[in-house]
Amino acid sequence: MRIGFIGAGRMGRPMVARLVGAGHDVDVLSRTADKRAAITELGGRSVAEIAEVCAAAEVAVVCVFTDEQVREVCLAGGVVAAMPAGSALVLHTTGSPRTVESIAERATPRGIEVVDAPVSGGPHNAAAGTLTLFVGGADHTLTRVRPVLSCYGDPVLHVGPLGAGQxxxxxxxxxxxxxxxxxxxxxxxxxxxxxxxxxxxxxxxxxxxxxxxxxxxxxxxxxxxxxxxxxxxxxxxxxxxxxxxxxxxxxxxxxxxxxxxxxxxx
Missing domain, CATH: 1.10.1040 (N-(1-d-carboxylethyl)-l-norvaline Dehydrogenase; domain 2)
Incomplete structure (x- = not known):
């Protein structure tokens, strides 16, 4: 699967490693030389612009630190605008359910499905594939993105509709x-x-x-x-x-x- 990944930091980097290890093609936003080198070492493809990360992605994953950063990246930063119709967006950052809903309001008319999947656990859990994921969203969307989430999440818990994960x-x-x-x-x-x-x-x-x-x-x-x-x-x-x-x-x-x-x- 072609995956666009934004937020390959403390938590995101081992997620990227697991995705690459599972055979996915992963484009990762990385704008500094150090980050580009780290992503290349993991086997991902380093990309400098959000539009390029998301343009060909079947699934885009956002794993930044704060709720404000999620809004900045997804709305002002152009993630939703860059994603193709028929793709899916996974939001791992813990934040307000209203942020998730506002992103879905922008994404759904464009034919983009959204799930919120905040994580419980640390980088060592991501590296071992044992993060707990609380997922909110439609059944069919979770079925679609589960092969991505299962690379680093176990258990992957469907807890309700969009926003319920948060x-x-x-x-x-x-x-x-x-x-x-x-x-x-x-x-x-x-x-x-x-x-x-x-x-x-x-x-x-x-x-x-x-x-x-x-x-x-x-x-x-x-x-x-x-x-x-x-x-x-x-x-x-x-x-x-x-x-x-x-x-x-x-x-x-x-x-x-x-x-x-x-x-x-x-």
């Missing part, structure tokens, strides 16, 4: 951040009882309090070190979900309390 991922990240906050409070309680953070993080994964968050934090050695590494990524998504909740006249309830507890662990 909604599930935002809830996921709010709960993830709350787990971090609860763990920070547990570490404080341990300190009050005279138990060190390192002792707790070594022992708790073996008890009934074990969780994926606890395992990840324990592997990093401390709450503070984990937040230093992942705080920017989680924080941008929390800003989005809090904004959506505020628009609905609500908030994150007890999740907010737990999230705030984690914020003080920086």
């Amino acid at each position: 909604k599930v991922k935002l809830v996921n990240n709010a709960l993830f951040a709350a787990h971090i906050g609860l763990l920070a409070e547990a570490v404080r309680l341990g300190a009050q009882l005279g138990v060190t953070e390192s002792a707790l993080l070594s022992a708790l994964p073996h008890g009934s309090a074990s969780s994926r968050v606890l395992d990840i934090v324990a592997a990093g050695g401390s709450i503070a070190s984990f937040i230093k590494t992942a705080g920017e990524f989680v924080g941008k998504d929390l800003a989005v979900v809090r904004g959506i909740a505020a628009e609905l006249g609500s908030d994150l309830g007890v999740l907010d309390d737990a999230i705030d507890a984690g914020a003080t662990a920086k």
